[in-house]
Amino acid sequence: xxxxxxxxxQVGFEPPPYPYDRLDAYQKMASEFDGGIVDLSIxxxxxxxxxxxxxxxxxxxSERGYPASIGSENLRRSIARWMGRxxxxxxxxxxxxxxxxxxxxxxxxxxxxxxxRPGRDxxxxxxxxxxxxxxxxxxxxxxxLPVPMNAEGHMDFASLSEDDIARALMVWVNSPSNPTGGxxxxxxAANWGRKHDIPVFSDECYxxxxxxxxxxxxxxxxxxxxxxxxxxxxxxxxxxxxxGFYSGDAEIVDYLKEVxxxxxxxxxxxxxxxxxxxxxDDEHVRVQRDRYLxxxxxxxxxxxxxxxxxxxxxxxGFYLWFxxxxxxxxxxxxxxxxxxxxxxxxxxxxxxxxxxxVAVVQPDAKLAMVAKRLGxxx
Numbered sequence: 001x002x003x004x005x006x007x008x009x010q011v012g013f014e015p016p017p018y019p020y021d022r023l024d025a026y027q028k029m030a031s032e033f034d035g036g037i038v039d040l041s042i043x044x045x046x047x048x049x050x051x052x053x054x055x056x057x058x059x060x061x062s063e064r065g066y067p068a069s070i071g072s073e074n075l076r077r078s079i080a081r082w083m084g085r086x087x088x089x090x091x092x093x094x095x096x097x098x099x100x101x102x103x104x105x106x107x108x109x110x111x112x113x114x115x116x117r118p119g120r121d122x123x124x125x126x127x128x129x130x131x132x133x134x135x136x137x138x139x140x141x142x143x144x145l146p147v148p149m150n151a152e153g154h155m156d157f158a159s160l161s162e163d164d165i166a167r168a169l170m171v172w173v174n175s176p177s178n179p180t181g182g183x184x185x186x187x188x189a190a191n192w193g194r195k196h197d198i199p200v201f202s203d204e205c206y207x208x209x210x211x212x213x214x215x216x217x218x219x220x221x222x223x224x225x226x227x228x229x230x231x232x233x234x235x236x237x238x239x240x241x242x243x244g245f246y247s248g249d250a251e252i253v254d255y256l257k258e259v260x261x262x263x264x265x266x267x268x269x270x271x272x273x274x275x276x277x278x279x280x281d282d283e284h285v286r287v288q289r290d291r292y293l294x295x296x297x298x299x300x301x302x303x304x305x306x307x308x309x310x311x312x313x314x315x316x317g318f319y320l321w322f323x324x325x326x327x328x329x330x331x332x333x334x335x336x337x338x339x340x341x342x343x344x345x346x347x348x349x350x351x352x353x354x355x356x357x358v359a360v361v362q363p364d365a366k367l368a369m370v371a372k373r374l375g376x377x378x
Contacts, residue, residue: 013138019131019347026335033339033373038366040299041341043178043318043359045237047291049274050284053236056277062269069261071098071245075272078279079230079245085282086208087217091247095223097257098267098275101242102205102231106132106172109201111140112259113170120169126155127351128180130203133172134349142169146349153182157192168198175216176206179348179357180321181314183210186218194225199252205231205244208285209292210316223248227256234318235285236278243267243275292318295360295367302371303358306338320358321345327356338374 023041030037070076076093083091099105110123123137127146137144145164150156155173171193175184186202193200202218207230210216218226227248233239244267247253267275278284300311300320307330311322324330327344334340343359345352360367371377 020343022347023331023341023343026331027341029332030335030339030341035339035369038338038340038362038370040358040360040362041343043234043361044239045234046361046363047237047288049237049278050281052281053238053274053277057241057270057274060270060273062273065269067266067269067272069098069264069266070257071096071267072269072272072276074276075245075267075279078276079247082279083217083219083247086215087220089217089219091219091223095250095253096245096247097253097260098272099229099244099246099260100265100267101233101239102203102229102244103132104265105229105244105246106130106203107136107139108263109256110136110142110170112256113199114140114142115259116255117169120167122164122167123170123172124160124164124168124198125172126174126177126184126349128177128345128349128355129172129174130178131347131349133174143167146351148351149180149182152185153180154185155189157189165196165198168196171198171200172203173200173218174203176210176314176316178206178317179319179343179345179352179355181317181319183213183216183315186216187221190218190221190226197225199249200226202226202228204228205234206317208235209289209318211293211296211313212315219248223250225249227252232275232278235288237288238274238278241271241274243271243278292360295362295364296320298364298367298371299358299360302367302374302376303334305376306374318360320360321352321355323354324356325354327354330356338370340370340373 076096079096080093122143122145124145125133127148134144147155173184173189189200207215217228219228227246229246231244296313304311331344343357345355
């Protein structure tokens with residue numbers, strides 16, 4: 001017992017290693033190349049946002065006062081207009097609110113939903129998925145329950161037991177998926193949630209990057225019982241500005257607005273102004289789509305030629321996802337021979353342990369440099 005009366009031997013929750021910290025040795029290996037490392041491990045955009053967005057960020061004059069936690073009226077109206085253009089849906093601004101990017105929303109919402117419905121203790125999410133779904137449940141002291149995907153690549157809700165359903169607090173779906181690039185059946189997920197009185201939260205951060213279908217939102221199947229979550233990090237190359245939003249079920253959105261207001265979650269005013277400029281401009285997203293599709297094709301060709309693995313393009317998103325056999329061995333070999341860093345699939349759940357994720361978020365010249373190092377004609 002210390003002099004302050006704290007027993008240092010009592011250990012509670014200890015955070016696991018952050019997934020990408022496990023790549024440090026390979027990062028060092030790849031950095032030894034002339035021209036440096038080509039980091040394809042994290043989905044950090046490399047392209048510039050539109051000049052109008054930069055101008056709005058610098059010139060809003062909103063840095064002095066506290067911004068509205070739910071987002072300015074201008075931002076929420078821009079979101080509503082964007083959802084009308086992109087998904088042909090009419091969402092009242094009363095059902096829209098801002099969040100500080102979406103990672104914090106994913107990580108904190110389970111604890112707030114638990115307070116609202118303390119008799120439920122389980123968060124359901126895809127078995128191969130963005131790791132923050134699981135971590136959000138863990139941080140809330142809840143049971144994290146991964147659900148396998150069926151043959152169509154959709155969450156297999158039929159695999160859930162009656163006990164799992166009775167204990168379920170909320171469901172996360174992610175379409176297009178990070179990391180797989182698959183498209184889930186959002187209509188089925190929404191209807192399943194309503195049938196069992198379980199709110200469904202749909203992470204749609206990559207919605208505008210689909211390669212064979214129009215962008216999809218769970219809100220196209222009604223607002224009741226569902227919440228869609230979006231971010232400007234990917235579509236507008238604004239990961240450093242941290243602007244996201246959520247919309248959907250009136251009761252859930254109102255509840256989260258109030259809780260988050262008490263917690264002090266506020267998107268900075270200049271960032272909100274930048275968000276308005278970004279959401280009102282569709283052209284830069286079209287340009288970005290073309291860039292990502294071209295880079296996906298370039299890296300799929302390079303890695304297929306070099307490795308002998310037949311690497312298919314995703315249905316959505318900007319990640320290649322493929323079975324590499326021994327994912328860590330593949331990661332090491334690519335760092336050693338190509339100076340490129342990728343993510344082993346076990347970062348995204350045990351179901352992805354043989355796979356590798358490649359984020360095509362580097363300029364064309366750097367992707368061509370990887371091809372040259374690997375002896376592949378780009």
